[in-house]
Structures are given as C-alpha cells and as structure tokens.
Amino acid sequence: MFRPSCLLTALLVASCAPQAPVEMPRAAVEVQSNAPAKPEVAAPSAAPAPAPVAEAPAHPASAPQVIRTTLNGISVTAVVFDSRTHRLAIADQAGGPGSQWPDAASAARSLGGVAAVNAGFFTPEGKPLGLVVTGGKKISPLNRASSLGAGLFIGGTSPALLRRGQATSSPEVLQSGPFLVENGRVVSGLSPDSSTARTVLGWDGGSGWFIARTGGCSLAGLGHALAGAEIRGVKARTVLNLDGGRSSDLWVSSTVSGGPVSERPFWNKPVRNFLVLVPR
Structure with a gap:
C-alpha cells in the first residue's frame, strides 16, 4: 500500500x-x-x-504699409514696417538744411528708400541739436541738457529706442525728444500747449516699428493718444518725438501699400536730416 x-x-x-x-x-x-x-x-x-x-517671432515679417487712423481725435498717417526686412537710414546734410534734399521725397529717392520723414532738431544755424552718427562717422555731439535730446534712435542690425544715458556704440545714431510713451504709458510732464503737426518714431520693443505724421496736437495730447495704441499690429510701446511743426514732412512711395503719400504743406521749411526707410 x-x-x-x-x-x-x-x-x-x-x-x-x-x-x-x-x-x-x-x-x-x-x-x-x-x-x-x-x-x-x-x-x-x-x-x-x-x-x-512658439520660438518664432510674435509677428511674421510683413511689407511696409500706410495706415491712416484717428486716435483721441488726432489724425495720424503712419508707415508701419518690420525691421527684419527694412531699416531706417539717417540722411544728414553736412551743408545744412536743404543743401542736398529740399524735402523727404528727395532724400528717400536718393537713398533708394520707399518712405522718409524729417528727423532730429537743429539750431538756427542749421547744426544738429544732438548726437548724429551716420556711416560710423560722428557728425555732432550728444545733447546732455535739453528734453529735445531725451532719446536716441540706434540703427544698424538691432535697432532700438534708448534713453540718452544708455548711449551705445553704433554706426547709426540720431538724438531727439522728448519721449511721448515709454513701456506703453504716457510720459509725465509733457506740454499740453502749442497745437501743431508732429512727427514721431514708434517701436513695439521687437521688430515692429512705425514713422508717423499727425494733425495739429500738443505733446501731452499725442502722448495720451498713443499710449496703449496699436497701429496695424504694432503696439506703441515706446514713442520718440521728432522735430515737428513746420519741419513735419512725410513721404511714401507708390510701391508701398496705401501709398503714395506726400504730407508736406507749402509752409514747411527745409530740415537738417531725415529718416529714410530702405529695404535690407
């Protein structure tokens, strides 16, 4: 078992x-x-x-375009452009106002530009009232006192609008002022008086820029109108005042969308220099 x-x-x-x-x-x-x-x-x-x-620029590069708008009752004719495709060249006249170009149109055509606007202030003798550097050559010294020299346009490959104390070496520099808008906000202390035509240079902090001529307004009024404004996708984050009044002169070629434009009344006077928009 x-x-x-x-x-x-x-x-x-x-x-x-x-x-x-x-x-x-x-x-x-x-x-x-x-x-x-x-x-x-x-x-x-x-x-x-x-x-x-996500790493691409916020706005795709686009061709320059004329934009006509009204901000807080102020008429504005602007040319918006992308600094990746176009740049602002400083056209200065060594011989004084009108010695080479009687107006913005002449300056633009001589440099092969598609648009131009009058630029910095100048003395009664016709000398720049502030720093001007063109082609790496220093034309005039830095204006350290006047609010008309509060800002600097820095040209070249990385254009920017900087405060006077932030001066950096660049082959293209133009001093003007005052700032009307900084960090998207109106600058305090701007004059509410003297309504006249104005010309300005605006930047969104990236590759978006505009040059513009306005109808009659004060600096304070224009600052408030531009603060927070957006012109065809270009936010007015920083806006620098250029020489205005009888110097205001904006010209745009017919090759630019919305052109041609010629805003230079018969009473305008010749100026010392221009900002000319040219293709890169």
Whole structure:
C-alpha cells in the first residue's frame, strides 16, 4: 500500500505543477494594462512638435504699409514696417538744411528708400541739436541738457529706442525728444500747449516699428493718444518725438501699400536730416 500512496502523492504533485501557468494570465493582464500607456507616451512626444512655432517671432515679417487712423481725435498717417526686412537710414546734410534734399521725397529717392520723414532738431544755424552718427562717422555731439535730446534712435542690425544715458556704440545714431510713451504709458510732464503737426518714431520693443505724421496736437495730447495704441499690429510701446511743426514732412512711395503719400504743406521749411526707410 505504501507504493500506491507514493504514486498517489506523485500524481498529486504532478497535478499541482500546471498551476504555475496561472501566473501567465496575470502577466497578460499586466501587458494589456500597459498597452494604453503607449498612446499616453506618444501624446507628450507629439506635443513638443509645435515648439518651434512658439520660438518664432510674435509677428511674421510683413511689407511696409500706410495706415491712416484717428486716435483721441488726432489724425495720424503712419508707415508701419518690420525691421527684419527694412531699416531706417539717417540722411544728414553736412551743408545744412536743404543743401542736398529740399524735402523727404528727395532724400528717400536718393537713398533708394520707399518712405522718409524729417528727423532730429537743429539750431538756427542749421547744426544738429544732438548726437548724429551716420556711416560710423560722428557728425555732432550728444545733447546732455535739453528734453529735445531725451532719446536716441540706434540703427544698424538691432535697432532700438534708448534713453540718452544708455548711449551705445553704433554706426547709426540720431538724438531727439522728448519721449511721448515709454513701456506703453504716457510720459509725465509733457506740454499740453502749442497745437501743431508732429512727427514721431514708434517701436513695439521687437521688430515692429512705425514713422508717423499727425494733425495739429500738443505733446501731452499725442502722448495720451498713443499710449496703449496699436497701429496695424504694432503696439506703441515706446514713442520718440521728432522735430515737428513746420519741419513735419512725410513721404511714401507708390510701391508701398496705401501709398503714395506726400504730407508736406507749402509752409514747411527745409530740415537738417531725415529718416529714410530702405529695404535690407
């Protein structure tokens, strides 16, 4: 009887052996539970794909365009442009106002520009009232006293509008003032008097820029009108006043969308220098 019982025990042990595969279904369940994880892994890997778009400039480069608008009752004719495709060249007349170009149109055509506006202030003798650098050559010294020299236009490959104390080395510099808008806010202390035509240079802090001529207004009125304004996608984050009044002169070629434009009344006077918009 012992042997049969051993045999029975062996059979029982053998019958238990197949129980091991019970773990297989458990393993299969684990694989199935991991299966949905693949799409979850794939989703994050797909998400970074648009990342390069986020690194692209906020606004795609676009051609210059004339925009006519009214801000707080002030008429504004602006030329908006992208500094990645166009730049402002400083056209200064060593011989004094009108010695080379009688108006913005003449200055623009001589430099192959598509638009131009009068630029910085000048003395009764016709000398620049502030720093002017063209082609790497310093034409006049920095104006350290007057509010008419509060700001600097820095040209070149990385154009910017800076405060007088932030002067940096650049082959193209024009000093003017006062600032009308900084960090999107109107600058305090601007005069509410003397309503006249104005010319300004605006920047959104990136590649968006505009040059503009306005109808009659005060500096304070124009500052309040431009603060927070947006002209065809270009926010007026920083706006520098240029020489205005009888010096105000804006010309735009017919090749620019919205052109041609010629805003120079017969009573205008010749100026010392211009900002000319030229293709890069």
